Amino acid sequence: MVPPPVVTGLSPNDGPPGTRITIRGENFGTKATDLVGNLMRINQFKSNTEWKSPSKIIAISGPGKGLGDVIVSTKVGGVGTCNVKFKGYKNENIGPMKDSAVWVEETSFYPWDRHSLSSSSFQQDDPLGLSVEGTERKLSEDDLNEKFPSASGDITSENFSACWFLLENHLATSFNDLQAGLLHLKRKVEGQKEGHLSFLKTNVGAVMDQVDTLILLKEKYGSDLDEFGSEPTLKLEKAIKESEREARKLYDDVLTRRDRAEKTRNALNVLSRFKFLFCLPCSIDRNIKKGDYDIVINDYMRVKNLFLKRDIPVFKMALNEIERCIVGIKKQLHVKLVKMPIHVDEQKRLIRYLINLDSSFEPAWDAINGHADYLHSRMKQCYEEHKAAIVEDLNKSKNSNLSSKYSKFAAMHDTNHCPQNVFYVEEMCDIISELFPDIWKLGQSYFTGELHVKVEPGHKTAFKHTVLNIMEVFCKRLRAAIIPHSLDRNTDRNTYEAWTLPDIDVMAVYLPDCLRYVRLSYAILVKLDLPSDALDIVLAFISDLRIHCMCVLFKKTTDNIKRLSKQEKWKVEVSGSHNGITDLPLNFENAVQDLIQVIAESVLKSEAREGPLGESTSSKRIRQTGSSDDDDDDEIRSPIVSQLIGTPSFVYRSRTHNQKPAWEHRLLMTLANCQYTMNAVLKNIVEAFSKNGYNISPNIIRKSRTDLENLERSILESYLEQKSDPLVGTIEPSMYLGRFDWDTNITPTDLRPYAKECINNLIHVHFEVNSISSKLVDSVLPQVVQTIAEELYRLMSCVQKFSTAGIQQAHVDISALQEFFQGYSTPKAKDHFKEAMELIPPLKQPDLTIVEDILQKCRTKMRLQVLCLQKS
Amino acid sequence: MSKKPTVQPALHKVIMVGSGGVGKSALTLQFMYDEFVEDYEPTKADSYRKKILLDGEDVQIDILDTAGQEDYAAIRDHYFRSGEGFLCIFSITEDESFQATQEFREQILRVKNDENIPFLLVGNKCDLEDKRKVSFQEASERARQWGVPYVETSAKTREHVDKVFFDLMREIRARKMEENKANNGRGKDRKKKSIKCVIL
Numbered sequence A: 001m002v003p004p005p006v007v008t009g010l011s012p013n014d015g016p017p018g019t020r021i022t023i024r025g026e027n028f029g030t031k032a033t034d035l036v037g038n039l040m041r042i043n044q045f046k047s048n049t050e051w052k053s054p055s056k057i058i059a060i061s062g063p064g065k066g067l068g069d070v071i072v073s074t075k076v077g078g079v080g081t082c083n084v085k086f087k088g089y090k091n092e093n094i095g096p097m098k099d100s101a102v103w104v105e106e107t108s109f110y111p112w113d114r115h116s117l118s119s120s121s122f123q124q125d126d127p128l129g130l131s132v133e134g135t136e137r138k139l140s141e142d143d144l145n146e147k148f149p150s151a152s153g154d155i156t157s158e159n160f161s162a163c164w165f166l167l168e169n170h171l172a173t174s175f176n177d178l179q180a181g182l183l184h185l186k187r188k189v190e191g192q193k194e195g196h197l198s199f200l201k202t203n204v205g206a207v208m209d210q211v212d213t214l215i216l217l218k219e220k221y222g223s224d225l226d227e228f229g230s231e232p233t234l235k236l237e238k239a240i241k242e243s244e245r246e247a248r249k250l251y252d253d254v255l256t257r258r259d260r261a262e263k264t265r266n267a268l269n270v271l272s273r274f275k276f277l278f279c280l281p282c283s284i285d286r287n288i289k290k291g292d293y294d295i296v297i298n299d300y301m302r303v304k305n306l307f308l309k310r311d312i313p314v315f316k317m318a319l320n321e322i323e324r325c326i327v328g329i330k331k332q333l334h335v336k337l338v339k340m341p342i343h344v345d346e347q348k349r350l351i352r353y354l355i356n357l358d359s360s361f362e363p364a365w366d367a368i369n370g371h372a373d374y375l376h377s378r379m380k381q382c383y384e385e386h387k388a389a390i391v392e393d394l395n396k397s398k399n400s401n402l403s404s405k406y407s408k409f410a411a412m413h414d415t416n417h418c419p420q421n422v423f424y425v426e427e428m429c430d431i432i433s434e435l436f437p438d439i440w441k442l443g444q445s446y447f448t449g450e451l452h453v454k455v456e457p458g459h460k461t462a463f464k465h466t467v468l469n470i471m472e473v474f475c476k477r478l479r480a481a482i483i484p485h486s487l488d489r490n491t492d493r494n495t496y497e498a499w500t501l502p503d504i505d506v507m508a509v510y511l512p513d514c515l516r517y518v519r520l521s522y523a524i525l526v527k528l529d530l531p532s533d534a535l536d537i538v539l540a541f542i543s544d545l546r547i548h549c550m551c552v553l554f555k556k557t558t559d560n561i562k563r564l565s566k567q568e569k570w571k572v573e574v575s576g577s578h579n580g581i582t583d584l585p586l587n588f589e590n591a592v593q594d595l596i597q598v599i600a601e602s603v604l605k606s607e608a609r610e611g612p613l614g615e616s617t618s619s620k621r622i623r624q625t626g627s628s629d630d631d632d633d634d635e636i637r638s639p640i641v642s643q644l645i646g647t648p649s650f651v652y653r654s655r656t657h658n659q660k661p662a663w664e665h666r667l668l669m670t671l672a673n674c675q676y677t678m679n680a681v682l683k684n685i686v687e688a689f690s691k692n693g694y695n696i697s698p699n700i701i702r703k704s705r706t707d708l709e710n711l712e713r714s715i716l717e718s719y720l721e722q723k724s725d726p727l728v729g730t731i732e733p734s735m736y737l738g739r740f741d742w743d744t745n746i747t748p749t750d751l752r753p754y755a756k757e758c759i760n761n762l763i764h765v766h767f768e769v770n771s772i773s774s775k776l777v778d779s780v781l782p783q784v785v786q787t788i789a790e791e792l793y794r795l796m797s798c799v800q801k802f803s804t805a806g807i808q809q810a811h812v813d814i815s816a817l818q819e820f821f822q823g824y825s826t827p828k829a830k831d832h833f834k835e836a837m838e839l840i841p842p843l844k845q846p847d848l849t850i851v852e853d854i855l856q857k858c859r860t861k862m863r864l865q866v867l868c869l870q871k872s
Numbered sequence B: 001m002s003k004k005p006t007v008q009p010a011l012h013k014v015i016m017v018g019s020g021g022v023g024k025s026a027l028t029l030q031f032m033y034d035e036f037v038e039d040y041e042p043t044k045a046d047s048y049r050k051k052i053l054l055d056g057e058d059v060q061i062d063i064l065d066t067a068g069q070e071d072y073a074a075i076r077d078h079y080f081r082s083g084e085g086f087l088c089i090f091s092i093t094e095d096e097s098f099q100a101t102q103e104f105r106e107q108i109l110r111v112k113n114d115e116n117i118p119f120l121l122v123g124n125k126c127d128l129e130d131k132r133k134v135s136f137q138e139a140s141e142r143a144r145q146w147g148v149p150y151v152e153t154s155a156k157t158r159e160h161v162d163k164v165f166f167d168l169m170r171e172i173r174a175r176k177m178e179e180n181k182a183n184n185g186r187g188k189d190r191k192k193k194s195i196k197c198v199i200l
């Protein structure tokens, strides 16, 4: 059930018939046709009623005087009620020249309009025949209405109330006057009652006069007819028409002037009232020049709110103008937005503007793409610049070659000259560190809705793809520049042309720097909280670079070490514990220590840092990479370390062959070096490795040690070869010197010369070794002694026959040698001596004492020699 | 239909006064119908009446929205006579309208001949803070001199719109209760009463 309509507001609340009234209230129906009509006092009118909304209609008031309800009826709600009243009053006709406070409908709706015009003139006579001029005291109609409900002061009205009339018109009239008025009224009524005859009677004089006048008129008319013809008014008519035309001319002039004035005034009014609207294009221009886009947007919103819904053509025009302006601004802003380089905050602001302006673009997404494109183009530009620089360098060096021949790549291979590759890497890293965070931040704000834009569904994956692509391209470009071999042979090598790499020595100097640059960029990326897929790409590159860097550093050091041997100066260091060594092993150790230092600083040190960094994102993956790193490193290291250690052996041996005088000394020095390397240097190196977190595998150490041992052995062998061969070789000839035969009959008195010579020779060797390094004595002398013992054994076994004296002599010789060499005899040497003794036939009792005597004599005689060979 | 109020609820007659364009109609329409009219259509005289709940009591408010334009100044006297309370509006963005309140105040006091007539000084369009021409201090100083409250409103944002109407009605109600108690009061509306005497 729909409630009946209620009227709660009228605007205006009074007016003459034909007033346009805005009626407000409730339940005026849901559409225009619901309205049945509205009652205003006694007049019912449905036409001239305009339905605006369920709470508002506009109607034109009907003819009717006094207060009345305004009743609205609808089809569904029926007849309604009314809270406020409308007061109609007599239609005072307002001519075109008269001032009026309200809008006057000049077109006449109602047939009664004309009628009321005449009736108002009739109204002017007071029925009491009294003058109403002096009644300045008047009662308001409201008050009267209150006193006399449903009555009226209108004398022609059905519910005329005399009291009302008197109060309204004769409030100030004195009682006497009123009495007189009453008499007057009565007389009038009487007069009407008496009828026509009495009327004639009382007015007979006048009637006669009228009859006379009528006759006169007729006569006059007759004579006029004769005089002027049957149409006496023709001329008059013409004159009237003429004057009418003249009047109209005058009047039209006034009217048009008034119209024009009105129009101008209206236009001025509109202009000043809507100054804001019309000035907006100008102020937009001004504000844009000042860069106050916020104000522009604000104004634009306001204008749109205020005027968009209006159908007035002028507004439409102005709005169109503004709209054109705004479209221009949008374009301009968009151009600004994608024009790089640009700060993110600035960009965010532009995006906000564009969104506020409701632009058709996707500003945020365009901005992201713009950034990505810019990044790519910067990378490309960087690449081209450096390529060009390389070409320039080449040309320069070629030009200089024209003058100085045969040094083609001198300029490029100059170690002091930092290669373009490195500059390139540095600049690329700078580009990424500088530009990428912007893209990422922008993307984040876009997807978190911070920019107040609706996120297109496909964009998330597209953005991820963009990010991954950037990382990919960045890494591949860098790979091409410094580790081209790590590029995929089939696909990437075509797109990313591999650079010519500078010399490995140069690379070794700059690779750690490159690694540092890349790491710095990586740290920035990690801070951005990138997804692990993106970080992985860079991480993979970094670990490749690390491995490569390590390889290069190792290789360079190896080369350096190889070159070390050429710098040997054979200057013996006489240091406390390791005398006899040259500076070679120290140089070697230094080289390796330096390498470890560099690696620890660049490749290894940061590994520890990366670990924790990566922990939060994908620690497991990084650890895997880390361990695989180590595997790789081990593979690299094992040949390198062994090469390091193998190198001296090669060098030393070649040295030995080219030796000029004192080669025995050099051999001994080498031997000392070798031992020093094995005992001290190797240990130091292993320690240094592990101290810097580089777990060197025991295999390598073992292998190195074996290498060193082999080397030592071979050096020793060659020394022994050089030394004991002549020593041993002299034994046999000097034994049989002077046609000596063991089947002799000369009784021995002393050691034979060959034995003495042998002892002296050994002492000589001892001296030589000892002069280089006392440590070596222990490793050299026993070997010599052993060969001597072996030779003696061989010589003894070759003796065919011993005489008694020969037996005695042999006993003396061998025993003496066995005794004197005791200190440096290996078990094998001892065996040889024993076997040699066994080959000599045993001594008889008296001979034994003779031999003992001789030996005793020898001991005292050769006391100095014995002391020399005694172990301290 | 219903003739003159054979009323159950008390009727409070409120009159909106103030210069043209200050927002009298806007305030009234906002209060009555919760709508904001952007366009400016000068008012002649509009009547509104509806039932509302004032502190739990059913009352009827009758609002007479008068003309601000000078053209209608002549008919003001007549309106003011029937008012029980006045909202005297000016626009904080227009100093002239503020100066005009002095005139309105004087005219009301003259017509009503009552210093204590319920009256509120209202500074409208307070949403247009950036265009403010009349400071809060200045306006409240004048209100203090008159001994009336000063409230700032916005017909656009509806800020304090209900407040000014309800505050005024509370004052009117308080006044009426006072008058009822002192039933033999001085009778300011002597004209009405004297006329009644003459008739009866």
Ligand SMILES: Nc1nc2c(ncn2[C@@H]2O[C@H](COP(=O)(O)OP(=O)(O)OP(=O)(O)O)[C@@H](O)[C@H]2O)c(=O)[nH]1
Pocket: B018, B019, B020, B021, B022, B023, B024, B025, B026, B027, B037, B038, B039, B040, B041, B042, B043, B044, B066, B067, B068, B069, B124, B125, B126, B127, B128, B153, B154, B155, B156, B157
């Ligand atoms: N921004 C803003 N505009 C307002 C406010 N109140 C009224 N207006 C605007 O001011 C203009 C005049 O408002 P009206 O309410 O018609 O003014 P009035 O006081 O009734 O004027 P008269 O009827 O001539 O006395 C209109 O365009 C309204 O939209 C307000 O609080 N804030």
Ligand SMILES: [Mg+2]
Pocket: B024, B025, B026, B041, B042, B043, B065, B066
């Ligand atoms: Mg108004």
